[in-house]
Amino acid sequence: MKPMNIGLLGLGTVGAGTYTVLSRNAEEITRRAGRPIRIVVVAEKNLVRANEIVKGTCRVVDDAFAVVNDPEVDVVIELIGGYGVARELVLKAIANGKHVVTANKALLAMHGNEIFAEAQKKGVMVAFEAAVAGGIPIIKAVREGLSANRIEWIAGIINGTTNFILSEMREKGLSFDSVLKEAQRLGYAEADPTFDIEGVDAGHKITILSSIAFGIPMQFDKAYVEGISKLDGKDIRYAEEMGYRIKLLGITKRSNAGVELRVHPTLIPAKRLIANVEGAMNAVVVQGDAVGPTLYYGKGAGAEPTASAVIADLVDVTRLHTADPEHRVPHLAFQPDQMVDLPILPIAEVQSCYYLRLRVQDEPGVLADITRVLADEKISIDAVIQKEPGEGEKEADLILLTHLISEKWMNGAISKLEKLPVVVGKVTRIRMEELGK
Amino acid sequence: MKPMNIGLLGLGTVGAGTYTVLSRNAEEITRRAGRPIRIVVVAEKNLVRANEIVKGTCRVVDDAFAVVNDPEVDVVIELIGGYGVARELVLKAIANGKHVVTANKALLAMHGNEIFAEAQKKGVMVAFEAAVAGGIPIIKAVREGLSANRIEWIAGIINGTTNFILSEMREKGLSFDSVLKEAQRLGYAEADPTFDIEGVDAGHKITILSSIAFGIPMQFDKAYVEGISKLDGKDIRYAEEMGYRIKLLGITKRSNAGVELRVHPTLIPAKRLIANVEGAMNAVVVQGDAVGPTLYYGKGAGAEPTASAVIADLVDVTRLHTADPEHRVPHLAFQPDQMVDLPILPIAEVQSCYYLRLRVQDEPGVLADITRVLADEKISIDAVIQKEPGEGEKEADLILLTHLISEKWMNGAISKLEKLPVVVGKVTRIRMEELGK
Numbered sequence: 001m002k003p004m005n006i007g008l009l010g011l012g013t014v015g016a017g018t019y020t021v022l023s024r025n026a027e028e029i030t031r032r033a034g035r036p037i038r039i040v041v042v043a044e045k046n047l048v049r050a051n052e053i054v055k056g057t058c059r060v061v062d063d064a065f066a067v068v069n070d071p072e073v074d075v076v077i078e079l080i081g082g083y084g085v086a087r088e089l090v091l092k093a094i095a096n097g098k099h100v101v102t103a104n105k106a107l108l109a110m111h112g113n114e115i116f117a118e119a120q121k122k123g124v125m126v127a128f129e130a131a132v133a134g135g136i137p138i139i140k141a142v143r144e145g146l147s148a149n150r151i152e153w154i155a156g157i158i159n160g161t162t163n164f165i166l167s168e169m170r171e172k173g174l175s176f177d178s179v180l181k182e183a184q185r186l187g188y189a190e191a192d193p194t195f196d197i198e199g200v201d202a203g204h205k206i207t208i209l210s211s212i213a214f215g216i217p218m219q220f221d222k223a224y225v226e227g228i229s230k231l232d233g234k235d236i237r238y239a240e241e242m243g244y245r246i247k248l249l250g251i252t253k254r255s256n257a258g259v260e261l262r263v264h265p266t267l268i269p270a271k272r273l274i275a276n277v278e279g280a281m282n283a284v285v286v287q288g289d290a291v292g293p294t295l296y297y298g299k300g301a302g303a304e305p306t307a308s309a310v311i312a313d314l315v316d317v318t319r320l321h322t323a324d325p326e327h328r329v330p331h332l333a334f335q336p337d338q339m340v341d342l343p344i345l346p347i348a349e350v351q352s353c354y355y356l357r358l359r360v361q362d363e364p365g366v367l368a369d370i371t372r373v374l375a376d377e378k379i380s381i382d383a384v385i386q387k388e389p390g391e392g393e394k395e396a397d398l399i400l401l402t403h404l405i406s407e408k409w410m411n412g413a414i415s416k417l418e419k420l421p422v423v424v425g426k427v428t429r430i431r432m433e434e435l436g437k
Numbered sequence: 438m439k440p441m442n443i444g445l446l447g448l449g450t451v452g453a454g455t456y457t458v459l460s461r462n463a464e465e466i467t468r469r470a471g472r473p474i475r476i477v478v479v480a481e482k483n484l485v486r487a488n489e490i491v492k493g494t495c496r497v498v499d500d501a502f503a504v505v506n507d508p509e510v511d512v513v514i515e516l517i518g519g520y521g522v523a524r525e526l527v528l529k530a531i532a533n534g535k536h537v538v539t540a541n542k543a544l545l546a547m548h549g550n551e552i553f554a555e556a557q558k559k560g561v562m563v564a565f566e567a568a569v570a571g572g573i574p575i576i577k578a579v580r581e582g583l584s585a586n587r588i589e590w591i592a593g594i595i596n597g598t599t600n601f602i603l604s605e606m607r608e609k610g611l612s613f614d615s616v617l618k619e620a621q622r623l624g625y626a627e628a629d630p631t632f633d634i635e636g637v638d639a640g641h642k643i644t645i646l647s648s649i650a651f652g653i654p655m656q657f658d659k660a661y662v663e664g665i666s667k668l669d670g671k672d673i674r675y676a677e678e679m680g681y682r683i684k685l686l687g688i689t690k691r692s693n694a695g696v697e698l699r700v701h702p703t704l705i706p707a708k709r710l711i712a713n714v715e716g717a718m719n720a721v722v723v724q725g726d727a728v729g730p731t732l733y734y735g736k737g738a739g740a741e742p743t744a745s746a747v748i749a750d751l752v753d754v755t756r757l758h759t760a761d762p763e764h765r766v767p768h769l770a771f772q773p774d775q776m777v778d779l780p781i782l783p784i785a786e787v788q789s790c791y792y793l794r795l796r797v798q799d800e801p802g803v804l805a806d807i808t809r810v811l812a813d814e815k816i817s818i819d820a821v822i823q824k825e826p827g828e829g830e831k832e833a834d835l836i837l838l839t840h841l842i843s844e845k846w847m848n849g850a851i852s853k854l855e856k857l858p859v860v861v862g863k864v865t866r867i868r869m870e871e872l873g874k
Contacts, residue, residue: 017727021585021586021727022585024587024726025585025586025587025726025727028586028587029584029585030775031652031771031772031775032584032652032767032770032771032772032775033584034763034764034767034772129582135725135727135728135729135731136731137577137578137581137582137583137731140574140577140578140581140582141574141577141578141582144574144577144749144752144753145566145574145577145578145749146574146745146749147466147469147470147748147749147752147753148458148459148462148466148744148745148746148747148748148749148751148752149458149462149465149745150461150462150465215468215469273710273713273714273734276710276713277710283732288572288745289461289462289741290454290458290462290572290741290742290744290745290748291572291735291736291741291742291745291746292572292735292736292741292742293735293736294572294573294574294733294734294735294736295732295733295734295735296731296732296733296734297710297731297732297733297734298728298729298730298731298732299728299729299730299731304726304727304728304729305727305728305729307585307727308583308585308586308725308727308728309585309728310585311584311585311727312581312582312583312584312585314585315581315584315585316581316584319764319765319766320760320764321764322760322761322764323757323759323760323761323764324759324760326471327471327756327757327758327759327760328756329756330469330471333469334468334469335468335469335471338467338468338469
């Protein structure tokens with residue numbers, strides 16, 4: 001049977017991994033797909049590296065546009081990253097009637113609506129399993145495996161760098177800065193780690209998951225994104241004493257008022273399976289109304305795990321490309337004319353429970369003053385720990401866990417707490433999620 | 438657009454759940470599938486119950502053959518169970534050119550080869566996501582999500598009843614018999630629990646997973662199946678002291694010699710995520726050569742979780758039924774002409790590590806005698822615990838963990854150990870798996 005001809009854009013880590021896995025497992029993949037899937041041309045600026053990898057098994061060019069315009073190419077794999085030239089290349093490939101497979105979450109979160117609309121017009125597929133949680137087939141699970149369900153919420157550890165840092169901070173009692181350096185040395189964090197540690201990467205991924213869960217357009221600009229760079233190791237310890245772990249979660253939830261879309265450090269009960277996901281691993285919990293909670297776990301990055309997702313998309317495209325476009329799985333899980341425009345809630349409107357840490361004077365009546373402020377704001381307290389002051393100190397840490405309350409009310413209460421004479425400095429606030437019973 | 442017309446066979450727990458979820462989420466499901474999916478006829482012996490559930494929204498008949506012969510029906514859902522009349526009905530539905538969705542693992546494990554061959558001839562789909570691990574989309578993950586990988590092994594907690602029993606035995610320190618009674622009272626175990634507790638149900642499911650992982654025919658008759666009814670609570674405690682949990686696992690593994698296919702109580706490191714799956718929940722770990730380990734977790738039984746999988750299959754069939762059969766996902770993951778006939782290894786040829794518990798005389802030289810026998814059989818010891826005898830007892834428990842060894846060598850060693858004068862009674866042997874690094 002005629003092979004499926006692939007044009008590969010970018011031969012970095014994931015590109016090289018894709019080449020390697022496609023070659024090594026060619027026989028197994030052909031047995032599954034029903035026809036060979038072969039890379040016929042690679043575009044890579046570093047021609048020396050490219051030729052060392054492909055060793056003459058396919059053409060190598062340095063102009064990516066030559067690949068998307070190449071009549072021999074059936075499917076373009078976009079692994080260049082970013083959303084400048086990558087967007088142009090993807091749109092050009094679509095315009096040329098080629099299917100596209102991409103791992104580019106930033107591109108989809110920012111320009112997905114435009115890209116999927118163009119793909120729809122041209123009747124081609126844009127597949128993106130590798131864009132969220134690397135090798136975990138989470139796009140397929142949400143879009144196809146759970147299609148019977150009204151999805152209620154999704155919460156995921158979808159950035160390996162930050163989960164590695166949080167795991168090390170907890171296990172070794174180290175500070176954020178020292179673990180970040182270690183992560184950079186080990187290759188778990190980039191030289192410029194901003195996108196990971198400030199939650200932007202997780203924000204792109206939860207934007208994509210939110211879209212396919214609820215059938216809404218990609219709206220990354222409305223996501224609330226808060227990273228872990230200001231997280232104090234102290235809070236990880238105190239959380240643990242109270243039976244919680246702190247994880248950087250991407251969360252999206254449907255309520256009557258709209259859709260929550262947020263990334264932030266989150267306390268979750270230590271006994272939840274997802275709380276025990278350590279190191280650079282990823283895991284996503286999806287709550288459906290019929291199925292209840294389901295969890296998907298695996299490697300969220302790296303050459304071969306990401307290649308696994310890229311190639312699964314190639315097999316899907318190979319199996320489905322002759323089907324009528326209207327009988328394929330819709331790009332965003334729902335039929336294009338069935339998307340809805342639920343509003344994304346501003347973070348001030350989101351309800352959650354809170355962990356609060358206050359630095360307080362070690363004197364009588366402090367707890368009474370503080371709990372009075374919270375009571376006045378109708379905030380119920382679930383648990384309190386008052387720490388003894390350190391040797392020779394006159395101040396102590398006070399930790400409070402609250403019941404469910406709107407962020408805007410919590411903001412008001414925190415302002416008032418910070419004005420109390422017994423409270424020293426700023427109040428630390430971390431959101432909490434139960435994630436099921 | 439013309440609705441997809443469904444004939445439902447059996448309105449028991451899962452049948453009623455399927456009816457309920459399809460009705461409740463009709464709008465959401467139509468938004469995804471692109472056309473309505475509606476039950477037009479139900480076959481159920483208990484007409485009173487059936488009419489109470491469907492309340493006149495579709496036809497109710499007591500003859501299941503009338504449904505599979507009904508020209509209005511596009512897809513038949515088989516939820517009757519067993520492999521007598523269910524087999525006849527499924528084959529008849531296929532012969533009539535209807536697609537089939539089934540949750541019947543026993544039927545597929547016993548007669549899958551025949552059923553898929555007939556479906557292939559007629560160009561219809563037989564979908565079976567609900568047959569393994571209930572609501573977890575594990576069939577889809579293995580068959581599509583991980584299609585880039587050479588699957589190395591799968592290990593799963595795929596029977597909720599036994600996992601509930603093992604969790605209760607460990608947490609509450611109770612015996613198998615008393616927990617089984619409790620499980621029956623709570624509805625987690627059947628009145629006749631044999632299929633669950635003796636590992637037969639898990640055996641059916643791992644047979645199906647093995648087939649789609651390696652592209653081999655269903656061979657349940659060659660599976661090794663051992664349940665938990667003889668498991669002593671003592672071993673759960675000792676395992677825990679050594680950092681392990683005991684789970685009933687379905688395991689299938691590819692080695693150079695052939696395919697392992699087995700169900701038995703298994704010690705696994707307590708720190709593995711799957712070791713922390715408690716109660717009636719299911720979880721499956723799939724190890725692929727590119728992706729590494731991935732884990733899938735959720736409810737493995739119950740009305741709505743199973744309905745979630747049944748309906749996901751209906752949506753898949755709706756999306757794909759107009760595609761050419763050769764462009765659909767193959768039933769058993771590999772193209773029908775690409776199946777291979779790897780031999781299933783007899784359990785005697787399987788290698789694993791072992792937990793051994795011996796009842797020994799409390800006298801000098803015992804450990805020397807026992808370790809000598811193992812050394813003679815070239816069995817390396819990884820850990821030993823010798824317990825003190827109980828108050829007034831002259832015998833003590835000795836626990837050994839061994840390195841990797843063939844079962845046949847272990848059988849020989851155990852025979853010799855049982856002949857030692859210092860060893861009292863039978864040696865208890867439980868297999869161990871590391872399940873990753």
